[in-house]
Amino acid sequence: MATPDLLQDNIRPTLLRMTGPMMVGIVSLMLFNLADIYFVSLLGTAPMAALAFTFPVTFSVVSLAIGFGIGTSAIMARLIGQGRQGEAAELATDNLMMTLILVLCVSLTAQFLMVPLFTLMGATHEQLPYILTYMDIWWFGAVFLVTNMVANSALRARGDTKTPALVMAGSSILNMLLDPLLIFGWGPVPAMGIKGAAMASVISWACVSVIVSYVLYRRYQLIIIMKPVASRIFGHWLKVMKIGLPAALSNMMTPLAGGILTAMVAQHGAEAVAAFGVGNRLESLSLLVCLALSMTLPPFVSQNFGAGQIQRVIAAYHGAIKFALVWQLLVFVLLWIFRDSIADLFAASELIKTPLLMWLSVVPLGFGMQAVIFLSASTFNALHQPLRAMRISILRLFVFFIPMAWVANQVWGLQAMFVAFVLANTVASWVAYRSVSRLLVTKSAATPGESAANQ
Template identity: 70%
Template sequence: MADLDLIRGAIRPTLVRMTLPMMMGIVSLMLFNLADVYFVSQLGTREMASLAFTFPVTFAVISLAIGFGIGTSATLAKLIGGGKTSQAAKLATDNLMMTFLLVVFISVVARFFMVPLFNLLGASEAQMPFILDYMDMWWFGAAFVVSNMVANSSLRAKGDTKTPALVMAVSSAANLILDPLFIFGWGPVPGMGIQGAALASVTAWMGVFVYVVYILFHKYQLLVVQPPQLKRILSHWVQVMKIGIPAAVSNMLTPIAGGVLTALVAQHGAEAVAAFGVGNRLESLSLLACLALSMTLPPFVSQNFGANQIARVEAAYKGAIKFALGWQLIVFVVLFLLQDVIAGAFADSSAVEEPLSLWISVVPLGFGMQAVIFLSASTLNALHQPMQAMRISVIRLFVFFIPLAWIANYFAGLEAMFSSFVVANALTAVIAYFRVSRLLKRKAVVNQ
């Protein structure tokens, strides 16, 4: 996998070989999060509610990490594709160091604002000690989780998706083993409750971080020993952040819009909210293959962009779009045919089963278009057009999704609102596709 030639290799087999390991890696991350939720739920309702309060804060940091990773992958892959391997190694080294130091600084400062922040989020006085126990330990390891994502993005920029997938799987397995050990205790290891869940995650992150740094240094020479030069470091940091910050902001917009949509759904009762929550989890699983492709397409695009192989970029992008539309259509048909079985399995009452079945019969029809949107956004980031990618996210969420959902809900109710999700995805997908196509045509003309 590490020896894939992204510039000269056959496009479809190369993308397939890169994407399959990432699918396994994403599943591993899902299991990582489920393990924390499951074992903390065994402690009681207070601990489970306290863990839920930490999600907005930890998600903000994860969004920052994803943004930094996107910026890293796009910048490094372009340099590697252009044959500038020495410059790529220097940038990768400075970028990883600055990422680690920045998140350490954020972690130290954030500790002073935890109480007012969680009070603002609505945490009760009884929940606050559990929240602080968890977050004190989580902040200790935050630099490792962010740096891991950046280091894994460096590997993907090189064309290696097998190692990042392995790292995700190993960290997930380690977390699964350490969670019950640190939460409940065993033998000489004392039970630490909710803080043990954070310690298990931190320990897993630290372990895999050491391994990834070793691979980057010894196998790929993407980390080098070099004298610190402030001008060079800041120049490299700015290159990455030009893409990383808009990408991070785009990721942070999604939960904001999700909160608004949840509030609209809540007008139809708790059962509708429960069905909507299950639907969101089904959405993640249904889009798994395309999500993995959206992580492997950018390094391919950026390397070929750096090598001025625009025709290969266009072929890869259009091939990814065709796959996404065809695959998600198959997923929709399967979900539609099995909607009663799925709704019965996930719903704990007939009151939840009815809106969930409605969601399954309507919303997945737009998943193909949704895949087009995030594949287009990832391609724009890879082509060093982060503001265009961010505009697509803003258009999708705040021009189409929320206004159309509000109008449909106000005039026609829940089913119409679910249908509006499909319409919003379709409209945004058309805009996204034509923006990418137009950009590629311009670049092809410039290279002639």
């Protein structure tokens, strides 16, 4: 299948062609993580708890990688849209090199901080050896993980979502095969326990990094051999970081807010926390399509923005918003109809089923508005407005979501808190939509010569 032309092809079919593969890629990442959790859980409680302790640290690195990827994609796609393929290749090459160097420095520094860090987080003497064994290998592989994520973002900037999806699926399959082999051993391969789980991940990431880098070099000529020039390299890096750092910080806000909300839910008992945890996982699955769309919309926006085709940007953004609202309304209806069956499937007891039914009956109604929020934030990043994107995240989580949830919980209880989630998403989505729409109108007015026929 040929790579779509983001500047000329029809908007709706183009976004659909790009979004489908991204859904496969996201599911593959979910399966990758689930495989690690499942096989490590077979080792016992201590290794499983150790793996849980590593999540905040590894998620911070992943958030940084996502930020680098967003910055890379936004800058590259705009250059490609402007017809500056050579400059896009220079930026991709310099950015991958700087990413590699930065992650190596972080990984080496982290080796000296792991014991005090995980001790501060509450790890016991029993858990610490497992944590250190896992992280020693994980930090070595972080170079491949981050490089791979940034390289995939470069491919998406080019309009290619199929290759990242295929390599992510291949990585997930390889990890699922290597996990039991390296964790439990077989034949000449010794059992390595939790160390084997880390090695399986690193081998998978390394293989994917080689493949993606080869595609960038051979198929798209976006990795090139050139003389290193400090001014050029740091100039590219600063451009990427201007967008990437706010994007990374925005991404890190979500687990922070999630921890605060979990603490609120905990006031209603362990069963409510368990139900809330199930709800969070159902939320990820329910938003899967729109999450994939939020990863394919930015390259389209950035390329057309670079080409001065603002009307195509406006049409794509409004079309994505309409689709998200209709799709998530359909998801809500399905969840509401089958809420009893879903609660029976995930609830281990009636005490968990009751709050889970509350969640299923209310919270999914706000998923459409939630999709509007992250589609708007991704559009801001694609338009090189990262601070506006970060402002949306701050407003949603710390101005609307947490305060409204806290008041509802204190005054009316758990179900009212769930209603507050929907109201907070609604208010925040209206602010986000209005902000993006005003910016696009301003950009459109600045390019009066553009033909509406581009739509």
